[in-house]
Amino acid sequence: MPAVGNALVVGGGTAGSALAILLARAGVTVDIAEIQPGTTSLGSGITLQGNALRVLRDLGVWDRVAAAGFAFDSVGLRAPDGTLLAEVPDARTGGPGLPATVGMNRPELAAILADAVREAGARTRFGVTAEALTDAGDQVEVRLSDGTTGTYDLVVGADGIRSAVRPLIGIEVAPRPTGMGIWRVHTRRPAGVERTDLVYGGPCFIAGYCPTGPDSMYAYLVEKARPRETVGDKVAHMRELAEGYGGAWTEIREDITDPDRINYTWFESLLVDRPWNRGRVVLVGDAAHACPPTLAQGAAQCLEDAAVLAELLLAADELGQPVFEAFMNRRHDRVKAVVEASLQLADWQLNPVPDADLPGLMARMSALMTERP
Template identity: 90%
Template sequence: MPAVGNVLIVGGGTAGSALAILLARAGVTVDIAEIQSGTTALGSGITLQGNALRVLRDLGVWDRVAAAGFAFDSLGLRAPDGTLLAEMPGARTGGPGLPATLGINRPELAAVLADAVGEAGARTRFGVTAEALTDTGDQVEVRLSDGTTGTYDLVVGADGIRSAVRGLIGIDVAPSPTGMGIWRVHTRRPAGVERTDLVYGGPCFIAGYCPTGPDTMYAYLVEKARPREAVGDKVAHMRALAEGYGGAWDEIREDITDPDRINYTWFESLLVDRPWNRGRVVLVGDAAHACPPTIAQGAAQCLEDAAVLAELLLAADRLDRSLFDAFMDRRHERAAAVVEASVRLARWQMEPAPDADMPGLMNRITALVTERP
């Protein structure tokens, strides 16, 4: 018998959905409380490395994700004028049977996971979140924001970087800005764009793009963070930044016309010290660790949390300190290394250091995430 019979997952994003699929498929009763009114995803597109694709394959959704996204196996580095400087093979961190990287529109990934949640037998309640949690020692009594209550063997906080559950269990950790802000636009994919190409330099710290489907992509520009309330005319600002780049950016810039297709966010980081649980309430995903997308590992680490926690819960016959210790032994150091490396890369770009070894740092993280957690 699994260590738990029923579980409440607060948050129906990547980590919460993956965990729900794995547990419900094994016969655990799973409820998801999702504060949004429906299956939604902020932003434009997402880049998934091989170790993320490995978990999606284990979830049984890889074929659907592959059909909805765009896979590629190399990375290009370009000068601001569009000149190709280098082409490098992508690391197949998910193993030889998977591509190095896949780009996908966030709403399409969310839809694939939501369908799989329902197929596994988990129940999602939209428009609600956890309002109060009382751990009685052998169960958790829950009051949701709509006034309904329930009792669960385990509550999982998968409710993101500004997690409400984190506060409810007394973990006082808040996101830290890195000093960078990123502009993303969902747009048409120019002919010839079949992978991510990056530019380090020009008017921005980073300029890049990632194909997400047969005719779609998202492009992004990273600059010094500006106050969110001072963003102003999103189209004008992003087009002005894009003026500093040539090649595919000439077409991308012409397509930056709709403010609803533009997303602006800060790069932020967060890391909760071990343990990530307080009694029978545990944090996963961005609620426990979050990193700027400088090495595109945020979603991958969320998926790995779900895979490891599900494996431990389904293999044990009781929920005790040893299970949470095992979860931390397999997840904390690995997630911390990814967060710290992502932040360090951002700092090196903002404040170049003579001893900065970006390739070395990225190679170490690649080796780390190639191994199963």
């Protein structure tokens, strides 16, 4: 019998949904408290590498993800004028049965996971989050933001980089900006765009794009972070930055017309020291760790958290600190390596180093991500 009979997952994003699916399928009663009013996802697109796809396959949603997204097995490096400099085979970190990468629209991934949550029998309450948590030793007493209360064997804070759960359990760690900002636009996929292509140089640190479906893609431009209040005319600014790039960017730039399809955010990072729990309340996903998307490992690490925690919870006869220590032993150092490598890549852009070993870093991370956590 699992050590957990019922659980509250605060946050219905990637980590929270994955954990809810795995626990509910095993017979655990799972409630999700999601602050948003409905199933939604900010941003335009997402890049899912093989180790993320491996977990999605274990969740039973791989076929739906494959049908909704766009798979590819290489990365292109281009000059600012669009000239192809190199085509690099990408590591299949999920194993030989999965592609190296799938690009897809974030709302479609959110919808697939939400359907799987319902199919597993977990219940989602929208428009609420945790407001107070009291660990009573063998259970956690919860008050939600709508005034309702409940008692659970386990509470999981999967509520993102600005987690409400984190300060409730006395973990005062705040995200830190890296000094870079990213413009993303969801747009039409030009003919010939069959994978992610990256440009290092030109008016931005990075100019890239990722196909997300038969006729869609998201494109992004990374520059020095600007105060959010000075963003102003998003269309004009993104088009101006895109003027410095040729090739597919010529078509992409012409499609940058709708401010509602443009998203601007800062790169931020966060890493909670071990342990990520206080009693029977534990953090996962971006609530515990977050990094700039320079390695495209954010969603993958969230999914891995959910898979490992579910495995340990379902195998344990009782829920005690040894379960959470085992979780830390399998997750903390791996996540720390991802955060540090992502920050190193960002720093090499902000502060160029002539002998920066970019290929070596990428090879080490690919090898690490190929290993199961």
